[in-house]
Amino acid sequence: MKLRLFPQESAGLNLLSQMARQIVLATGTLSEILGVPASEHARLVEDMHNHEAKSAELHFALLTHMRTSFVNPLPREDMYALSRYLNEAIEKLDAAAELVSLYKLERLPKRAADQLEIISRQAELTVDAMRKLNNLDDLEDYWIEILRLAKRAERTHRVWVADMLREMKSTQYARNRDIANQLVEVTKDMRRIATQVGSIIVKES
Numbered sequence: 248m249k250l251r252l253f254p255q256e257s258a259g260l261n262l263l264s265q266m267a268r269q270i271v272l273a274t275g276t277l278s279e280i281l282g283v284p285a286s287e288h289a290r291l292v293e294d295m296h297n298h299e300a301k302s303a304e305l306h307f308a309l310l311t312h313m314r315t316s317f318v319n320p321l322p323r324e325d326m327y328a329l330s331r332y333l334n335e336a337i338e339k340l341d342a343a344a345e346l347v348s349l350y351k352l353e354r355l356p357k358r359a360a361d362q363l364e365i366i367s368r369q370a371e372l373t374v375d376a377m378r379k380l381n382n383l384d385d386l387e388d389y390w391i392e393i394l395r396l397a398k399r400a401e402r403t404h405r406v407w408v409a410d411m412l413r414e415m416k417s418t419q420y421a422r423n424r425d426i427a428n429q430l431v432e433v434t435k436d437m438r439r440i441a442t443q444v445g446s447i448i449v450k451e452s
Contacts, residue, residue: 260320262309263377266302266333270370270437273298273340278363280344281355288348299341306334320381321447328443329377336436340366343429350422358407362430365400369393369437376444383448390448393441400434 273295280291309330313323320326347355376389407427411420 257320257378257381259309259312259316259326260377260380262305262312263326263329263333263380264374266305266309266330266337267370267373267377269298269302269305270333270337270340270433271367271374273337273344274363274367274370277340277344277347278360278367280347281359281363285348285351285353288351292344292348295341295344299337302334302337306330325443325447329440332436332439332443333373336370336433336440339429339433339436343426343433346422346425346429350425352422352426355423355426356407356410358403358410359426359430361403362400362407362427362434365396365403366430366433366437369396369434373437373440376441380444380447383451386444386448390441390445393437397434397438397441400431404431 276291276295276298280288280295283291309326313319313326346352372389372392376386379385379389404427408424411423411427415423
C-alpha cells in the first residue's frame with residue numbers, strides 16, 4: 248500500500264521542486280561559464296545570481312506557506328530542512344561561478360565538467376522527487392541513486408585534487424582548489440537532501 252501524506256496539499260512540494268529546478272538551471276549556467284572567455288563571464292555570473300535570488304525567493308515563500316497553512320504535506324521541520332539544503336546548494340554554485348570570474352579562469356580541468364554532470368543529474372532527480380514526497384514508496388530508488396552519485400563525486404574530487412597537486416603551481420592550484428571545493432560541497436548538499444528524504448521514509452513507514 249502506498250504511503251500518502253496529505254496529497255491534497257501539494258503547494259509546498261511544488262515550491263521545493265521549483266527550488267531543485269533552479270539548481271538544474273544554475274548548473275547549466277556554470278557549464279556555460281566554463282566554456283567562454285573571461286570577457287563573457289560577467290553576463291553569465293549575473294544570470295547565476297538571478298538563479299540564486301529566485302531560489303531564495305522560493306525558500307522564503309515556502310516558509311510563509313508553512314506558517315500560514317493548516318495542513319502541510321510533511322512535518323514542518325522536514326520541509327524546512329529540505330528547503331535549506333536546496334538553497335545552500337545553489338549558493339555554493341553561485342559562489343563557484345563568481346570565483347571563476349574573479350580569478351579570470353578560462354580553462355578548468357575535465358574533472359570540473361564531470362562534477363557538474365553529477366550535480367545536474369542529482370538536481371534533475373530531486374526535481375521529480377520533491378513532487379513525489381506524498382508518495383514515499385516511489386522515493387527509495389531516488390535516495391539510493393543520489394547516494395551513489397555522491398560517492399562518485401567524492402572520488403572525482405579526490406582524483407581532481409591529486410591531479411592539481413601534481414600538475415599545477417601553487418597559485419593556480421589554490422584557485423582551482425577553491426572551485427573544486429565548492430562543487431563537491433554542492434554534491435554533499437544534494438546528498439543531505441536525499442538523506443533527509445530517507446529519514447522521512449523511515450519515520451513514515
